[in-house]
Amino acid sequence: MNxxxxxxxxxxxxxxxxxxxxxxxxxxxxxxxxxxxxxxEALEAARTELAEKTRVVAIPxxxxxxxxxxxxxxxxQALGGLDALVNNASVLGPSPQPNLLDxxxxxxEEVYRxxxxxxxxxxxxVRDVLKPGARILNVTSDAAVEPYAGWGGxxxxxxxxxxxxxxxxxxxxxxxxxxxxxxxxxxRMHQEAFPGEDISDRPPPEESVPGLIxxxxxxxxxxxxEARALTRVGYDGLQGRRSG
Numbered sequence: 001m002n003x004x005x006x007x008x009x010x011x012x013x014x015x016x017x018x019x020x021x022x023x024x025x026x027x028x029x030x031x032x033x034x035x036x037x038x039x040x041e042a043l044e045a046a047r048t049e050l051a052e053k054t055r056v057v058a059i060p061x062x063x064x065x066x067x068x069x070x071x072x073x074x075x076x077q078a079l080g081g082l083d084a085l086v087n088n089a090s091v092l093g094p095s096p097q098p099n100l101l102d103x104x105x106x107x108x109e110e111v112y113r114x115x116x117x118x119x120x121x122x123x124x125x126v127r128d129v130l131k132p133g134a135r136i137l138n139v140t141s142d143a144a145v146e147p148y149a150g151w152g153g154x155x156x157x158x159x160x161x162x163x164x165x166x167x168x169x170x171x172x173x174x175x176x177x178x179x180x181x182x183x184x185x186x187x188r189m190h191q192e193a194f195p196g197e198d199i200s201d202r203p204p205p206e207e208s209v210p211g212l213i214x215x216x217x218x219x220x221x222x223x224x225x226e227a228r229a230l231t232r233v234g235y236d237g238l239q240g241r242r243s244g
């Protein structure tokens with residue numbers, strides 16, 4: 001078990017997929033963790049697993065709710081502040097995804113609240129517990145920059161998150177703000193985006209995590225990065241490229 005002098009990360013949507021995979025890696029590396037997800041049972045299972053390696057606090061809830069964000073900030077403060085905030089939680093929207101002319105606008109508002117507004121709201125909630133040089137990592141998608149038919153709701157919400165991230169970085173040069181595309185992954189959300197299709201050819205989330213670690217632990221400047229284009233060479237060097 002690690003003490004309070006360890007680095008601390010807050011990861012949203014950490015009960016499965018990329019969030020849980022990243023949490024496992026950070027726990028192995030000695031980071032303290034604050035994690036959340038909407039599903040209480042799955043989150044508790046993740047907490048139990050991660051607690052074998054590090055100090056972890058799990059708070060079930062919805063990042064679109066102000067009270068939940070305050071609770072996350074309070075736990076981060078109790079652990080001595082944050083070295084990293086990873087805004088990973090997001091929603092796909094309807095499955096299969098409708099074209100924009102048929103998109104229910106009330107659902108679109110929910111997608112935007114979760115994927116664009118909530119990450120900024122959480123940054124605001126934890127602003128006073130961010131340590132000097134803290135990293136803010138907003139997980140985005142290639143759908144934010146490519147006009148894929150049928151991805152108008154999710155993709156445009158991620159495009160909004162990318163622009164919010166870019167302006168946040170410009171306004172706060174003392175922070176490192178990253179917006180990163182993890183690439184296609186073999187996850188439940190990706191399966192929901194392609195109902196009935198075989199997605200076994202997609203890489204597992206583990207292939208995207210090394211790039212995220214480079215953003216959290218390296219010295220890259222704020223910007224947009226493709227996670228799998230950032231390849232760590234042991235712990236001494238870096239091969240990769242910056243996108244966007």
